[in-house]
Amino acid sequence: MTLLIRCLLIAVILCSVHGTVSAQTAPIGSAAPGDVLRPGHLGRQIGDLERIIHFYHDLLGTDIQGERDAPHPFFASPGLTEFANTPAHGEYRAVILPIPGTAPEPNSGLEMAIEAIEFRNFERHQYVHDLPDVGGSHLVLLLRDLDSAMERLTEAGVPVISVGGAPLEVPLLYGSGMRKRAVIVRDPDGYPVELVELTPAPATTAPDDSNIIGARISLTVSDLDTTQALYRDLMGRGAQFWSSSEFIRDGAYNRLRNTPGAEYRFAAALIPGSAVALEFIEYRSIPRYSIAPTIQDIGGGHVLFMIDDMDLFMSRIRAAGLKPLATSGEPVFIGPTVQAVFVTDNDNFFVEFMARMPE
Numbered sequence: 283m284t285l286l287i288r289c290l291l292i293a294v295i296l297c298s299v300h301g302t303v304s305a306q307t308a309p310i311g312s313a314a315p316g317d318v319l320r321p322g323h324l325g326r327q328i329g330d331l332e333r334i335i336h337f338y339h340d341l342l343g344t345d346i347q348g349e350r351d352a353p354h355p356f357f358a359s360p361g362l363t364e365f366a367n368t369p370a371h372g373e374y375r376a377v378i379l380p381i382p383g384t385a386p387e388p389n390s391g392l393e394m395a396i397e398a399i400e401f402r403n404f405e406r407h408q409y410v411h412d413l414p415d416v417g418g419s420h421l422v423l424l425l426r427d428l429d430s431a432m433e434r435l436t437e438a439g440v441p442v443i444s445v446g447g448a449p450l451e452v453p454l455l456y457g458s459g460m461r462k463r464a465v466i467v468r469d470p471d472g473y474p475v476e477l478v479e480l481t482p483a484p485a486t487t488a489p490d491d492s493n494i495i496g497a498r499i500s501l502t503v504s505d506l507d508t509t510q511a512l513y514r515d516l517m518g519r520g521a522q523f524w525s526s527s528e529f530i531r532d533g534a535y536n537r538l539r540n541t542p543g544a545e546y547r548f549a550a551a552l553i554p555g556s557a558v559a560l561e562f563i564e565y566r567s568i569p570r571y572s573i574a575p576t577i578q579d580i581g582g583g584h585v586l587f588m589i590d591d592m593d594l595f596m597s598r599i600r601a602a603g604l605k606p607l608a609t610s611g612e613p614v615f616i617g618p619t620v621q622a623v624f625v626t627d628n629d630n631f632f633v634e635f636m637a638r639m640p641e
Contacts, residue, residue, distance in 0.1 A: 312386040313552040316520015317594065320555030322586035322636060323378070323397040324421055324499055326473060329408070329580045331377055333470040334398045338379050341434045342423065343493045344396060347378035356402055365614040365622055366577045367607050369404040376400070383424065383488035383496035384558050394497060394558050396421070397586070401578040409573055409581035410472030413443070413539040414565040416504045417573040417630040419583045420466070420474035424496035428463055428479035431493060441468040445537040452534040454480070464538055471581045476500070487557065499585055500561040503629050504572070509562050510549050512628055516598050517587070520554035529566060544568035560585070574630040577607065584632030592621050592637040599625055
């Protein structure tokens with residue numbers, strides 16, 4: 283019996299007994315490709331490429347595409363200018379940081395990555411959002427050894443969001459048999475990163491020598507039901523959702539997120555073709571602010587879904603009333619055989635769909 287099936291059975295049992303899935307975990311396992319083939323990356327709009335490489339690769343242990351010290355020159359791209367609706371005189375540079383344990387099979391080369399993009403030559407703003415801020419997001423990294431990672435981060439002076447500045451014990455899904463310790467820190471742009479250690483460690487496709495064994499992407503939303511319906515319609519076949527219908531208040535999680543007195547409810551979906559969960563959290567009983575960065579603003583994020591039928595997804599985008607970011611309002615060829623479109627969801631979070639055309 284696969285790990286995914288075991289998780290499904292736990293969810294079904296909980297729904298039949300309690301009427302809802304616990305809001306304190308996300309599904310663990312792998313999902314087969316569907317209309318979405320796999321997650322491509324968590325895009326991060328950043329202030330300085332070298333600082334980001336040091337944080338995610340040197341300190342936390344992501345992989346890196348290319349040599350660690352390879353030069354990363356700025357360049358202009360007419361395709362990107364049209365696709366992202368950025369000024370024509372703008373330039374950018376980027377690095378790809380694959381995350382171990384996010385591929386559905388070992389050694390498949392299909393890991394989700396962090397795509398860190400640095401823009402220059404036009405105006406950018408800095409966003410440092412708190413966890414309850416609508417339109418914000420954060421990255422969750424699953425680790426084998428949380429304490430060793432925290433030692434390196436503490437020595438580097440990395441800011442900690444969690445109350446007390448150290449990992450905390452927090453509840454996990456009833457019946458899972460696991461312990462969960464976690465802490466939330468900020469990367470060099472102030473973007474939140476949650477570090478999680480589960481005991482016993484879940485199955486992973488990460489190499490044995492990797493401290494990182496998986497990842498999730500968490501979005502803060504204004505209304506859980508509305509956002510779930512939107513992403514269910516967009517992702518289509520293959521997306522499997524778990525949800526909690528009632529708000530809960532949990533002191534351990536509020537200390538973890540530094541959200542005193544907050545109530546929240548939670549949903550998650552395994553992204554098809556991956557071992558990555560996309561989480562949605564709605565807060566109440568705490569001040570919430572909406573953020574609406576442009577695509578180039580520092581501290582923002584976006585999620586990329588790899589697809590093979592752009593017409594299908596454009597029909598879903600239009601049916602949802604979403605507007606492509608490109609000035610043409612249509613998908614753009616950003617390479618000879620690569621077509622992509624950016625949209626913002628109902629909370630102003632950027633979502634990218636990319637299809638590779640047959641040559």
